Amino acid sequence: MSKHLKHPYVTYSGDHNLFSSLQSGLTSALPQESVEWRRSFGRPTRCVHVDVDFVPYSEDLLTNINTIYQDVETYKANVRESLQTWLHQLKQHGRSDWMVILVETPDTKKTNKLLPRTTVLDKLKSDFGGKQTERCVSLIDPTKADSRSIESWQLLLSKMRHLIMVAYNRALNKFEEAMRSERERRTERNWSFCKYFLLQEELAQVFKMLSLYDESLVQYDELDALFTQFVLNSAAGGMNVFPLDIKISFFIKFSSFSTYNVKLDSPQWLTNFSRPCESWEGLSLAKSCDVKMQEKILSKSISLLEFRNYLFQCQASLLIQQNKPWELASRSLTFLQNTISELRILEATIMNGGIACWGFLSCLEVIQLLAKYKDPSTTDSHALHTAPLWAYARDKLKELGNLCGLMPGSKTSSEQLHVVISLVCGMGEDPHTDEHSQVNNTENVQMSPMSRIKEALSSQESFKKHFLDLSEVAISTYKHIGRIRSARLIGRDLALFYLKEGSLHQAANFLSDQLKTFVEEGWHLLSAHTQTELAKCYLETGDKERYIKTCVQLAACPVDSYKEIRVEMLNNMLEVSKNIEDEKTYSICTDRIFEIGWLKIASTDPIIMGSDVVVQLEIHSNLPVSITFDKLQMQLKQNEEKPKKAEKPSLLVHKGKSSDIERKSSSVSVASSHSSNRKHSTLSVRSSSEIGGESGHQKYSKVSSPSKQERDEEECGPKNPYLKRLNMSFHLDYKQDKSLSSVSVNCLNPHKVLRREDSLGGLDNIEKGIVKEDFSFSLATELIEVKPGKNVIELKTQVTKKGFLVGGQIVLTKDKMEFICNKSSIRGKPLLVEVISENPQIFLGRKERELLAGIPQPLILTINSGSSHIAKDTKVNLKCSRGLTLKLDAEGSLDEGKENERNTPLGFERDIEISLPEIKPFSQSILQLQALTELIPQKDASTIEHNVCITSELLEEKRLDVDIHFIPPFVASHKIHTANLRKYIQVN
Structure with a gap:
């Protein structure tokens, strides 16, 4: 079975004309239904679709089918002997997979004789079937559409699928056994990896023909790991062989072994990969099978770059057929880095710039392929891996720009022109020439990777255009996946590019973006360095406002090594601010200053x-x-x-x-949570005890209460959202025996902490x-x-x-x-x-006892200054109702224990005027008065009411009416009593 065939071959013999009438139906019907492939060695069962090509009988091909169309007499006379010869030939060549199809038509059954005791099918099974009678199948008149014909046709298809998979399994078992034997010989000096590679690749192609793309990918991954194992062993100086499932990631650790002499401890076949690389063609993922590369592997004339390209192309093709483009993207960068490390370890020489060309072409080839499978649901998965690819391609283009004199401030020499020509020649032909023949000179998104790199190397203007395009895409993709640091790093490189070019405004934009990240994350030394460059940009562009702000921020930067620069920048800022001629005022935030x-x-x-x-x-x-x-x-x-x-x-x-993060308190202390009688404690813990069903665990949840230091930080600390304390709680899970089972820490408000910030x-x-x-x-x-x-x-x-x-x-x-x-x-x-602001207040009242009418009684006049200062001799007038008179007591005023000037005693009058002493704010002065009211005749002991009207400029309403109640000191009553002829008057 050739590995270059699309489908395996199944040979047929016997009546060729008869089988030709069945061939088209079999070819189309076999792959329509899946068949269960029961694999040996405990491997999982798979359902596959059988798709084969039928060819005339040959001794070298897989399965053999013989078709007969005879009655019993003809079978005995001719067919039996031909079948025996056919099976004997198969046995001599070790072929045990065969099938005999008996085609029955109505013509074969037309006869005047009695029905025979046995049929041709019975004869076939008894003569050749033995224990494999299922290999003899009868097909009833395939030209008809009745139920018997359809049933026999489906039975034929089912048995044919089964027998083909049995042949597959038997052949693959023998092949895998031979492959394992070949792999075990890998320590022998005459063993060749290239020969073994082609051997295991045949197995991968078989799995691919069966549409088992994952199984096929495993074979290529094993070949990749095995080759990497040999390279690492040679770099380590002949150390013991690693296990076959060695991880590719370990490869980076050995990339520094380039100084080892590979030829001393390496197998002979590995030295073939140390030959100089004369071409640096990038990946060509459009090719499904590169026969030219297979021939080079067979002849051992393939270079390391070509071999790695071919192996990765095979892996990429299988990943795409499995609809896993994101996995292809994730493998790409590792493939590029590992291949470069292998070139260094094996000391394979390549023209300066060749690796950069190869890396650039390969990156864009992968990205271009992924663009065809772009789906909204997988955009983020692709971007997570395409962002490093864009950045890698940009770095390689920058490397070529430095080599060829295309960077700003450089002039391309004749020697560098020869380098460009040599690099372009080493790239080979464009694999996308047919696809892009009409759009090569249009938009960049339609250009092939090779067209893009050729145009970029043609002039400084074209190089700048493509370099900036790649940088922009890399930055935007990094920002899309949230890797701001990586985006800022590319931005810093772009700032240096613009500085060399003299575009100070663009450089300042990228430097200011870089400064944001440094300041927010506390990189003071990097911040100072960036601010120094920014200040130079603003000074050159004449932007005085930004220059002043940058200088003062740099002057306040807490970096001791920049102290002299800080003083210098502060002096420059003060000098510039003095020479500002316009009337504009510059507002500067005091943060960090x-x-x-x-x-x-x-x-x-x-x-x-x-x-x-x-x-x-x-x-x-x-x-x-x-x-x-x-x-x-x-x-x-x-x-x-x-x-x-x-x-x-x-x-x-x-x-x-x-704080946005709430803190909760609880009522059970940690120290007492183990005891049955839980007591309250100032160190609060919330009890959420639960008795688990099966485990019987007891749970406690502690919420951290803010300490004094934390409260001070919350109240007085900076309001930077990145420095806010998280509201965390830990949960203790106890068993029934009070032993600790587990501890977990939770954030109580993740929706607030993880909410989206303004980009x-x-x-x-x-x-x-x-x-x-x-x-x-x-x-x-x-x-x-x-x-x-x-x-x-x-x-x-x-x-x-x-x-x-x-x-x-x-x-x-x-x-x-x-x-x-x-x-x-x-x-x-x-x-x-x-x-x-309190207005002065005046109160008139009595002392503790009630006021009596008819005799002088003491009253108290209280003046509260409020928030005002009362000047000396401020007047207060008191006017009484008829029957009430007042006078100032001879003892004068009582001013909170202080000696004050006394007013001259006056006689009792209805209207008196009092001169107040000086009263300070929020103090008071107390004056004693004497009140005298007439004792009027009355029949009962009801009180005598009088009114005092107080007027003064101190009062807000200028007048205050005060009601004063007097009670009579005594009440007189009399009664007349009669005793005989006399009258008596009783006075009480």
Whole structure:
């Protein structure tokens, strides 16, 4: 059976004309249904479709079929002897697979004789069948469409499929046994891998003919691993043979063995692969079977690159037939890297640039093939592996650009032109010439890999065009799969490309993208280096605003080795800012430059309208030297109501922004969770005990409670989402005997932690979000020197309105630069100030006992100043109702234990005016009065009501009416009593 045949051959003999009438039907009907292939050696059963070609009898081919069309007499006279001769020939050649088909037609049954005791089929089975009677089959009139004919036809097909698979199995077992014997001879000096390769490839082709593509792929993978094993052994200096299932990934570890002398410990056949590679044709995945390469393998004249290309092409073809293009993409980069390492190990010489051409062509060939199988459901799977291929092709093109003088700033010499010509010649013919003959000069997506590399090497303009196209595709693909670092690395290389070219704007764009990643991930040294290059770009392009921002960020970079550069950049920034002629003010974010620590009010006294507010501010400067700022301001916002999250209004009461990750508490302590009587503890653990069905495990779930340090970090720490604490809990699973079974850690809110972030976030968003707000009302100080490290600065302003003042942005002004710190960037608790405004109040009341009418009674006049300052001799008028008089007590005022000036005692009057002493804010003055009311005649003991009207400019409504109640000191009553002729009056 030849490996180049599409289908196996089955020979036929006997009546050729008769079989020719059946051949077309058999050829088309056999593969329509699958047959079960029961394989030996415990291998799994497979269902395959049998597809064969029928040819006249030959001694070298697989299965043999003899067709007869006779009656019993003819069979006895002629056919039996011819069948015996035929079977004898098969036996001499070791063929045990045969089949005899008896075709019965109505003509053979027309006879006047009596029915024979036995039929021709019975004779066949008794003469030749033996224990294999199923090899003799009767076919009833295939030209008819009755049930008997159809049934006999289906029976023939079923037995033929079965016997063909039996022949397959027997032949493959013998073949595999011979192949194993050949492999076991691999340690002999005269053993040849090329011969063994073709032998095992025949087995792979058989599996491929049966549509068992996975089995066929296993054979090629074994050949790949075996060849790699020999290369590694030669690199290791003849070390023991590795197992056959050696992993390809181990190959990279031995790539440094290129200094070993391969010829000393390598088999003779391996030295053939060390010959110089005169061509570097890329992969050609459009070819299903390269007969030319098979002939080269047979003649042992194939180079290492050609052999590796052929082997990978066979593997790729099988993967595509299995509909696994993503696996082809995942194998491609490993194949390229391993092949280059094998060239180095075997010391196979190749022209400088040849490997780059081969790698470029192979990468684009794989990508072009995958584009044909692009499906929305597998786009991400493809992109995960095509992104490194795009980047690899780009690197190889860059390598060719450096070699051929096509990079910016280079001029192509005549020697480099000869190199280009030699490289192009070594690529061979374009395998896609027929497909792309009409579109080679149109869009790049329609160009073949070879057309693209030839055009790229033709001129610097074409090279730039293709190099940038590949870079753009590689960056976008890396971003699509979320590998931002890889995309940024290519972007940095592009920035260097643009710097050489002189395109500073494009270089600055890529450097700024690179800087985002370095800053967010904390790579300070890389950030400083990138900022230095960015500053040079902005200075050359005249972008003063970005230059100033980059210089100040570099000056604040915490890298000790850059201290001199930091001072230099800061001085350059200050000099540029002084020479700015336009009226524009540059806003700079204070992140990583200045850090605002805490804010607090300098005094503990209540703050009233008209008073000065002094606030102390701690600012940490990351700049290397001191800077004197023109002004430092803190915005104040007026709120009439107290903020909901505030506590004590006069001090630092606003808590930091609560974390998005909630913390939960629980009620059972860890230490007591093992005991039966669980007690409450301050270290909280939530009990979620469950008694498992079979295991009987007891579970506890602990939720981490925030410590003081964690709470400080939540309230005062940076608001960078990457630095937020995760809300984690751990679960303890206990058995019934209280022993620990398992521990697991869970995130309680993964939907928040893993939510999608803005892909355009980073420094740009920070800078765009810096907008100076309204500073019409603010705390301020001028000409303040900020030194490196911590500084405590006092800000001052006068308040004129009552309510709550909330601190906002903080701005440091220097020339035409404004360093703005948003409220959210303040590490300490934001400032909250309550401005108190209370109106003076006047109270008139008695002491402890009730007031009596008719005699002088003491009253108390209380004046509360509120938030106002009451001047001396401020007047208060008291006007009484008829029957009530007042006078100031001779002892005067009682002012909270202090000696105050006394008013002159007056006589009782209905209308009196009192001069008040000086009263400070939030204090009070108490004056003693005497009240006298007339004792009017009344029949009962009801109270006597009077009214005092108080008027003063201190009162908000200018008038205050106070009701005063007096009770009579005694009540007189009388009764008349009669005793005989006398009258008596009883007075009570």
